[in-house]
Amino acid sequence: MPEIIQSGSGTLLTNAERAAISRRRFLGYTGAAAAVVIGVSACKKDEDNNNDPNAIDLGSGDTGILNYAYALEQLEAAFYIKVLQTPYSGGAAAEMALMADIRDHEIAHREFFKNALGSNAIQALTPDFSSIDFTNRTAVLAAAKAFEDTGVSAYNGAGKLITTPAYLTLAGKIVSVEARHAAWIRDIISNGTFADNTVVNAMGLDVAADPPAVLLIANTYLVTKISGNNLPTS
Amino acid sequence: MNLKNVITEIERVDPEVYERLDTRRHTMKQFAGIAGKLALAAVPLALGGLFKKAYAGTKRVESVFDVLNFALTLEYLEAKFYQMGNAAAAGGTLAIPAGAPQTAIQTIGAHETAHVNFLKSAISAAGGTPVAEPVFDFSAGNGTGTGPFAAVFTNYALFLAVAQTFEDTGVRAYKGQAADPDLMANNTVLQAALQIHSVEARHAAHIRQMRKTNGGLVPAGVNVKPWITGKQSGIDSAAVQASYDGEEITTQAGVPIININGQVISSDAASEAFDEPLTKAQVLAIVDPFIVP
Numbered sequence: 001m002p003e004i005i006q007s008g009s010g011t012l013l014t015n016a017e018r019a020a021i022s023r024r025r026f027l028g029y030t031g032a033a034a035a036v037v038i039g040v041s042a043c044k045k046d047e048d049n050n051n052d053p054n055a056i057d058l059g060s061g062d063t064g065i066l067n068y069a070y071a072l073e074q075l076e077a078a079f080y081i082k083v084l085q086t087p088y089s090g091g092a093a094a095e096m097a098l099m100a101d102i103r104d105h106e107i108a109h110r111e112f113f114k115n116a117l118g119s120n121a122i123q124a125l126t127p128d129f130s131s132i133d134f135t136n137r138t139a140v141l142a143a144a145k146a147f148e149d150t151g152v153s154a155y156n157g158a159g160k161l162i163t164t165p166a167y168l169t170l171a172g173k174i175v176s177v178e179a180r181h182a183a184w185i186r187d188i189i190s191n192g193t194f195a196d197n198t199v200v201n202a203m204g205l206d207v208a209a210d211p212p213a214v215l216l217i218a219n220t221y222l223v224t225k226i227s228g229n230n231l232p233t234s
Numbered sequence: 235m236n237l238k239n240v241i242t243e244i245e246r247v248d249p250e251v252y253e254r255l256d257t258r259r260h261t262m263k264q265f266a267g268i269a270g271k272l273a274l275a276a277v278p279l280a281l282g283g284l285f286k287k288a289y290a291g292t293k294r295v296e297s298v299f300d301v302l303n304f305a306l307t308l309e310y311l312e313a314k315f316y317q318m319g320n321a322a323a324a325g326g327t328l329a330i331p332a333g334a335p336q337t338a339i340q341t342i343g344a345h346e347t348a349h350v351n352f353l354k355s356a357i358s359a360a361g362g363t364p365v366a367e368p369v370f371d372f373s374a375g376n377g378t379g380t381g382p383f384a385a386v387f388t389n390y391a392l393f394l395a396v397a398q399t400f401e402d403t404g405v406r407a408y409k410g411q412a413a414d415p416d417l418m419a420n421n422t423v424l425q426a427a428l429q430i431h432s433v434e435a436r437h438a439a440h441i442r443q444m445r446k447t448n449g450g451l452v453p454a455g456v457n458v459k460p461w462i463t464g465k466q467s468g469i470d471s472a473a474v475q476a477s478y479d480g481e482e483i484t485t486q487a488g489v490p491i492i493n494i495n496g497q498v499i500s501s502d503a504a505s506e507a508f509d510e511p512l513t514k515a516q517v518l519a520i521v522d523p524f525i526v527p
Contacts, residue, residue: 160421165413179435204348205429
């Protein structure tokens with residue numbers, strides 16, 4: 001499978017576009033755009049092999065789900081830390097102030113899970129953001145949107161896998177903040193897209209994604225991969 | 235109609251419901267099995283089928299109907315609010331600016347109506363009885379029409395303030411129900427509730443930005459962000475405070491979040507990073523003034 005995917009119109013997709021399209025495909029959306037890249041998921045399965053012997057195992061049961069959340073929060077925190085360290089051009093002060101808020105929220109989430117997990121916590125993960133051009137506002141916002149929407153879908157899909165009520169409530173406390181982030185990022189990309197029909201279906205429901213679909217995306221941004229092979233499935 | 239009575243009534247589910255569940259169990263089980271292949275529009279029905287499969291013949295069905303009808307009542311409130319707001323804007327009595335603001339309110343209203351329909355279908359498909367739509371008094375005057383928000387459909391800033399309160403309260407209400415043991419025991423219903431919950435949070439974030447754009451926040455100089463800072467609403471009314479009280483906490487599960495593990499996390503950021511649940515009783519007290527008894 002070639003690294004660069006040819007779109008229907010013959011133009012080459014950027015990494016961000018590829019990520020966005022494959023993400024939509026992973027989340028179960030169908031349509032012309034997804035049809036173009038049907039081969040991508042097969043390709044990515046090889047790329048992000050869950051049977052990678054070096055992959056970090058998230059564990060099982062509620063601990064596994066908390067580590068899953070911890071991994072996603074690590075990724076998000078690292079992303080926004082980088083955004084604030086190497087700010088893109090064209091970001092107004094008010095916009096960067098809210099970006100800094102998001103960074104702090106994600107760091108708070110990350111550290112909370114680290115402390116809550118204690119000795120059960122997975123190691124600190126090394127992100128690979130080489131596919132993101134941090135100097136380009138459009139590229140950063142597209143990546144931020146993908147991270148936030150994916151985060152929301154991940155928590156929405158993981159809720160049912162949690163058995164301890166207090167953990168479910170905690171996940172609930174975090175997911176709505178991720179949804180607020182997602183809405184704002186979407187609105188600064190294009191005002192009014194906070195809950196458009198790419199994330200909210202005709203019944204008014206947001207996306208929910210199960211761990212395998214989310215980990216496929218997460219692993220594309222990680223140097224050492226993570227494995228959810230022992231996570232609960234129901 | 236008093237909301238508390240409605241909820242109580244729903245707790246007394248039709249005694250024949252168990253019998254019906256048992257006789258239909260086989261059919262519904264088959265139906266549930268094909269849920270993955272169903273078109274979107276059929277999902278509430280499928281949800282009902284799964285729900286029925288999980289709960290047939292158990293007391294838990296009452297509890298889950300209770301949660302769903304509680305959610306339905308809140309969605310009725312929101313849906314009607316936006317219907318009336320959109321009608322007032324169309325009629326020229328509520329000055330929602332044309333363009334993005336009007337479109338956003340229409341989008342949000344359509345979602346709330348979709349939530350009403352989804353919940354009603356899901357409850358009915360599972361053999362339950364959806365609670366009837368209450369009559370609302372959006373002035374928050376308990377039916378007098380002269381409550382603190384009497385100008386809600388003529389004053390755009392007030393309309394947005396009430397919208398923000400409804401959305402932020404909705405987020406907290408769903409969050410408070412998620413860990414209900416009987417909801418937790420039903421993966422399909424729990425996930426659907428979570429999928430509504432995050433949509434309400436998206437709405438809240440957008441309405442808060444609309445308020446910031448529109449200006450006139452109280453107290454002067456307050457910065458309303460897409461997320462909730464401390465327990466501030468930016469709204470000049472004590473009537474909304476119960477929807478924000480408790481949001482200011484900065485310790486989660488015994489873990490202090492401010493400057494956690496040597497990171498620079500302010501008190502504001504620590505409170506913003508986590509939204510807080512409300513109990514059903516707290517939510518009912520908040521919406522009570524909006525219901526005509």
